[in-house]
Amino acid sequence: MKNNRNFQKLGIGRSLYAFTKKIPLVMKMFIFCLFCSIGMLQAVESYAQNARLSLNVEEETVANILQQIENASDFDFFYNNSHVDLGRRVSVSAHNSDIFTILNEVFEGTEVHYTVLDKKIILSTEIETSIQRTQQQNNTVKGKVIDIKGEPIIGATVKETGTNNGAITDINGLFSIGVKANASIEVSFVGYKTETIKAIPGKTLTITLKEDNEMLDEVVVTALGIKREEKALGYAVQKVNGDKLTTTKGVDIASSLTGKIAGLNIQNSTEFNENAKILLRGETPIVIVDGIPYDNIGLDDIAPDDIESIDVLKGATASALYGSRGASGAIMITTKRGAEEEGLNVSVNSNTMFFSGYLAFPETQSSYSRGQSGVYGESGYIWGDKLDIGRTAIHYNPYTYEWEEQELTSKGKNNYKNFLQFSFVTNNNVSVTQKGKYGSFRASMTHIYNRGQYPNQDMNKAIFTVGGEMEWKKFKLEASASYNKHKSTNNNGSGYSGSYIYDLVIWGSADYDIRDFRDYWIKGQENSQQNWYDNLWYDNPWFKAYEIIDASDTDLMTSSVTGSYEITPWLKAMIRGGLDVSTTRNEWRNAISANYAWDKNGFYGLSRSTSLSLNTDAILMANKTWGKFTIDGLFGGNIYYYRYDQMQSTTQGGLSIPGYYSLKASVDPIDATSALQQKRVNSLYGKLSLSWDSTYFLDVTGRNDWSSTLRSDERSYFYPSVSGSVVLSEIINLPSWWDFLKVRGSWTVTKSDASIYANNNVYSVSTNVWSGMTSASYPSTLIGGRVRPQKAEVWEVGLATNFFKNRLYADFAYYRKAESDFIISGGVSSMTGYQNIQTNFKETRLRSGFEITLGGTPIKTRDFQWDILTNWAHDQYTYQTIDPEYSTKKPWVKKGATWDWFAINDWERDPEGNIVHNSDGLPTKQNFTTKVGKLTPDLVWGITNTLKYKDWSLSFTIDGRVGGMSFSRTHQMLMNGGAGIDTDNKYRYEEVVNGNKTFIGPGVKVVEGYVTYDPDGNIIEDTRKFAPNDIVISYENYIRRYHDGASAPSRQNVLDETFFKLRNLSLTYNLPQSLCSTLKMKQASVSLTGQNLFLWAKEYKYADPDKGGDSSGYESLNSPSQRYIGINIKATF
Secondary structure, X not given: OOOOOOEEEOOOOEOHHHXXXXXXXXXXXXXXXHHHHHHHXXXXXXXXXXXXXXXXXXXXXXXXXXXXXXXXXXXXEXXXXXXXXXXXXXXXXXXXXXXXXXXXXXXXXXXEEEEEEOXXXXXXXXXXXXXHHHHHOOOEEEEEEEOOOOOEOOOOEEEXXXXXXXXXXXXXXXXXXXXXXXOEEEEEOOOEOOEEEEOOOOOEEEXXXXXXXXXXXXXXXXXXXXXXXXXXXXOXXXXXXXXXXXXXXXXXXXXXXXXXXXXXXXXXXXXXXXXXXXXXXXXXXXXXXXXXOOXXXXXXXXOHHHEEEEEEEOHHHHOHHHHHHHOOOEEEEEEOOOOOOOEEEEEEEEEEEEXXXXXXXXXXXXXXXXXXXXXXXXXXXXXXXXXXXXXXXXXXXXOOOEEEXXXXXXXXXXXXXXXXXXXXXXXXXXXXXXXXXXXXEEEEEEEEEEEOOOOOOEEEEEXXXXXXXXXXXXXXXXXXXXXXXXXXXXXXXXXXXOOHHHXXXXXXXXXXXXXXXXXXXXXXXXXXXEOOOOOOOOOOHHHXXXXXXXXEXXXXXXXXXXXXXXXXXXXXXXXXXXXXXXXXXXXXXXXXXOOOOOOOOOEEEEEEEEEEEEEEXXXXXXEEEEOOEXXXXXXXXXEEEEEEEEEXXXXXXXXXXXXXXXXXXXXXXXXXXXXXXXXXXEEEEEEEXXXXXXOEEEEEEEEEEEEOOOOHHHOEEEEEEEEEEEEHHHOOOOOOOEEEEEEEEEEXXXXXOOOOOOOOOOOEEEEEXXXXXXXXXXXXXXXXXXXXXXXXXXXXXXXXXXEOOXXXXXXXXXXXXXXXXXXXXXXXXXXXXXXXXXXXXXXXXXXXEXXXXXXXXXXXOOOEEEEXXXXXXXXXXXXXXXXXXXXXXXXOOOOOOEOOEEEEOOEOEOOOOOEXXXXXXXXXXXOOOEXXXXXXXXXXXXXXXXXXXXXXXXXXXXXXXXXOEEEXXXXXXXXXXXXXXXXXXXXXXXXXXXXXXXXXXXXXXXXXXXXXXXXXOOEEEEOOEEXXXXXXXXXXXXXXXXXXXXXXXXXXXXXXXXXXXXXXXXXXXXXXXXXXXXXXXXXXXXXXXXXXXXXXXXXXXXXXXXXXXXXXXXXXXXXXXXEEEEXXXXXXX
């Protein structure tokens, strides 16, 4: 009911255009519906005259009355919002009356007229005066409006040019209108091109409307924040509207965005206050907010309710005007600036989700104690004695602080779960908008609170934004500012060493109950000695949560101003500036007696850092059309400045006063460091776009940067791009079911400068090195040679197409990126006096891949609609050329091979692949590395479905990855330490309880002969003869060897990361308009929301492969993956 120009259907708020989309013969079911509709036309007067309704309302809005009529009958209303005052209040008293009587009473005293066509009622107005009507009666024009297939268009507007005199086509597309002599009429309908023809009285006109591809084509935000039609672009772009992100709201928008963009791989974290890893075609894209590339803003810094839309520009061509910072693509975020409707609007959006179970959780045995060789002990391993069979041991008592003989029982079988706390996430937003004659204004406040799954984990985030726009004559001004406060109590407790899983799961056993250690200080020794059984490696988890602290407090401020002036109708000047400043205060401390922290004698550290970036642009833009030819261009300049300033101080030698966390409590002189980095890039850029007849499009861009991080003679570098597209559907005749077809292509070259101060030769200065003296060391890397900027050449081809009256669409893209001239520190002869030299790497690496997007609305009826969006993306990384000097010397490093390989020391195997055992019955590892797979997934995919039925809607996203490998430390160390649930078996029981070793490792043994390898693992000579392994060995010894240490991956623990998730789900009910009016609201909805609801993983069992491994392929005791379910409430006043 917001679009004043389009006809809308009451109740489900769709236009007549949507209704006519049901009529074409798209599917067999629609043929049946069409014939049924034709048959029903024969009963036009029958139903309208015989239908009886009762209605008794006092001072009710017209909108609610029409809604009640629809609910109580089979009638549907169609109308133009600009003609019908839906907010007018009337009283109606009708009992068993026909529809004509009721409508006469509703619209008495107004200019609204109605036409009853079967069960469809078209409302319209007659706004001409009686005199005009009399003058026009002798110039009546009649006709029929159809589409290119001959189908009648219902509800098309037929208007006398230059007047408000008009009519609306009926169910058969027919119209009749009285006009002045020599008049012309305009025929328009949403989704079609407007036709203007000469009015010929006395002749029945047939007017054919053609679909307007420009109207149907989506407008996207491109580089520099410029909006363009997607069909004009020669590169891949994908758009997500902001309203898709505001229901299932978590800590940030990354999870809501997962699976919705082809080629965007979002690896969501399971750790508290850790951002998702976002990769676009395998690289980290730049985040652009309202056209400005802020340095300190990520997706987690923007509230979902502040987002109007997100446009993902894929590849370097899409973001070529941003220079090296846009070389990996861009995520363009357009924020909300004002209201769509005039007046004051207040919106509230609240979502709270609570923990409701785990998707991936480390499972442990509770049958054996700490110790080794079946004997209880404090070694840390969980290979001790059998529990719950009456055996005793000298055990630590957390209440007496003494070592006492106690029975070994599994009283702590749920230690990890008993330590975890109930977690939840709240995300609340209130926004106020005001729109007036000259502009609009919006203010928004968002508060996000996350209670983590570990004690003392609380994250508070407050985001305040204000923005607006103003237009006066030819001048337009846009401005915005935001303040983001992000505070976390404790980020400690993740990773391998020192994490909660490390203490409680990998090296924790069931023979103690963690709840007995909740008072983590020994009484009388508070702040000096923790209450715990171990004094070397592990900490009381409660002590870790409250006394080993890594806290952060960030203040982020941004501001931007954009001013534009229309010099002529085809020439515009624009100036834009953006500033962002991020100040972070980090505080670290650990109490005395901490075993795994910064200093066992106590520690306190403080760091303050400020990061600032300034972006300014001055742009001159032109757009001129001559007939079918259009030229669009711009020329501009940019100044980018970046500054990072940090100061850090820490205590040394411990704390002189227990519990006093201050630099003043340092036993030794404090250690203080500082850092200052600055960078400036000056740029000139330009773009020329040519188009012919909205069919042929060509873009040429160029940018030159002058960077302060390069030598003066290498400081300037230029990168061009060319892209184009052709709308083939405007050239060739496609089948009637095929509506649109476009092909596109692009090419670009990007270059990247060196990091800050990478070209400076500086001494390293250290204080208090020896007897309080200061020292300085000469740099070990030779710098100053001729070093070129890193280079990348990218080309891309693709196509986009629409089918079945634009109900379904598809997009395909293939890209290829060759990267060269990497700046590295290569080895150099010690005779030079240096260890390394800064140089350009001669190795060239290729990134290539394809992306497919399919989507549309397969089903759309009066009450039901199904929308679907699917994405698939495949990336492949290969070597193009090898550097004979600096490339890795491995047999799999060669032209055409993948460069994202993962290699380990695999098990020695016989020709059939069986593991070879030594004379002790233990598996033997190779002394050379072997490639076992690659880190990058073969496929990243996502499917989003939205089902709407009347006032209900169900939306859910399923996404996943296929392929990619990582080494799971969780899986390996659960077995190595003896805590894994699979270690509780008959072999262990027989060995520990009865003292019998019964385990034989599966595989073979060598009975004679030997084998020799070259350094690459190729067999030189092999005379071995094998037999099945029959050597009986300790089960504990075998497993500790088979599942090796934390930094020695075993092949069976290098896992496939294939998985899929039910990522997000929302079930929404939109409150009826009548109830909203009673509650003084414009609209409102209630939703059941869920996130991370279901996980299926191919090989990962005890950790979430969504987070998976790091950039090196190591998964390091990832925290359990949680399921959230909650409720969302939205209201607009």
